Amino acid sequence: MNEIRRETRHEIRLRVNGVTYELRVPARRLLSDALRHDLGLTGTHVGCEHGVCGSCTILADGEPVRACLLLAVAATAHEITTVEGLAGPDGEPNAVQRAFAECHGLQCGFCTPGFLTTVTAGLRRDPCPTRDAAREMIAGNLCRCTGYQNIVRAVERAAELESAQEPAR
Numbered sequence: 001m002n003e004i005r006r007e008t009r010h011e012i013r014l015r016v017n018g019v020t021y022e023l024r025v026p027a028r029r030l031l032s033d034a035l036r037h038d039l040g041l042t043g044t045h046v047g048c049e050h051g052v053c054g055s056c057t058i059l060a061d062g063e064p065v066r067a068c069l070l071l072a073v074a075a076t077a078h079e080i081t082t083v084e085g086l087a088g089p090d091g092e093p094n095a096v097q098r099a100f101a102e103c104h105g106l107q108c109g110f111c112t113p114g115f116l117t118t119v120t121a122g123l124r125r126d127p128c129p130t131r132d133a134a135r136e137m138i139a140g141n142l143c144r145c146t147g148y149q150n151i152v153r154a155v156e157r158a159a160e161l162e163s164a165q166e167p168a169r
């Protein structure tokens with residue numbers, strides 16, 4: 001009789017939104033699944049699971065990364081920020097979150113966490129984007145609802161809000 005082999009689990013530490021988590025995961029565990037199922041951080045959404053839609057975008061050391069393309073065991077080397085970590089310590093939404101609400105940049109909201117993380121990182125690189133640059137910034141994220149016009153406006157509005165903040169980031 002063949003012995004059923006148990007899948008090896010690895011003890012890892014993940015730094016997410018400033019908190020260190022210890023968990024045991026198989027080597028094949030995707031970061032997106034570890035965040036949602038092991039840590040309960042369901043703000044990171046999963047659409048295509050193929051790196052196409054951008055719904056699962058998180059920040060790794062401040063850079064936007066597809067959580068569905070990164071293994072949890074490989075994420076231990078990075079400081080991870082999910083959409084839950086974008087707000088300030090007092091829970092105040094960041095400028096991008098406020099701009100999306102103000103400009104109606106969301107409808108069903110499924111894609112929104114990926115846009116918020118992407119744009120938050122994008123405005124750090126380019127704090128004052130032209131309209132073309134704003135479009136380019138979100139080109140890797142798919143939304144089935146909004147037609148993108150309001151999302152582009154939200155990027156521009158977020159840039160305005162951030163430039164008005166003191167001190168500058």
Ligand code: FES
Pocket residue numbers: 045046047048049050051052053054055056057066067068069
């Ligand atoms: S779920 Fe990761 S890019 Fe679509």
Ligand code: FES
Pocket residue numbers: 105106107108109110111112142143144145146
């Ligand atoms: S708001 Fe519905 S998918 Fe973007």
